[in-house]
Amino acid sequence: MHSELEQLLILQDREQRIRQIRTEIETVPLRRKSLEAQLAASRASVEVLKQRARQVEMDRKKLELDVGTRAETIARLKTQQYQTRKNDEFQAIGHEIERYENEIQKIEDEELELMVLADKVKADLAEEEKKAAAAKDSITRQTADLEDKSKALESQLQGLTTERSELAGKIDEDLLARFERLFQSKGDAAIVAIEHGVCTGCHMKVTTATASQVKAGKEIVNCENCGRILYDAA
């Protein structure tokens, strides 16, 4: 094979790896953000339940106060009832006391429901906190892995970039420029093999003349269809 072609093939390999690593590095911030979002979501679901627990407790305390004020009223009414000498007033106060007692009964029923609810919320919260702790561990681990991987990729990139410039320095400037233009415009490869007379870049058959020129390996030959530089894989 043409010796410059051999150098270009090595250069192309390094450039392809550089391109691959850059693509991977570009995904790092997105993956980091996704992990942060997972952590925030997990914390938020715990916070929702904590808020719910606080609300239930506040509602329950309010009911307790409602019972308290009614109990005070009943005590006051009972004193009044004890002091009255009028029979109809005694009965009227008796009805009022009964009304307040019924209200207390209703409020206490509600309180009981709230206590059942409070237990449920407490259990849900404990479950959610357990899940959140596990999620935090996993996310912390994944974040550390991501940072390690990111550092490894950066150092690989640095190594490959150095290697690439060393290789490029040994190649004829015009040829290198041709290669770079092709490599940028084609997106995959600037140099491709011919297999059974077919360019593996564009999968078109090349002319017999082109195929023999490539086989001879005396000059740099381009595919007449896609323009990529050809080499003989055989």
Ligand SMILES: [Zn+2]
């Ligand atoms: Zn081609």
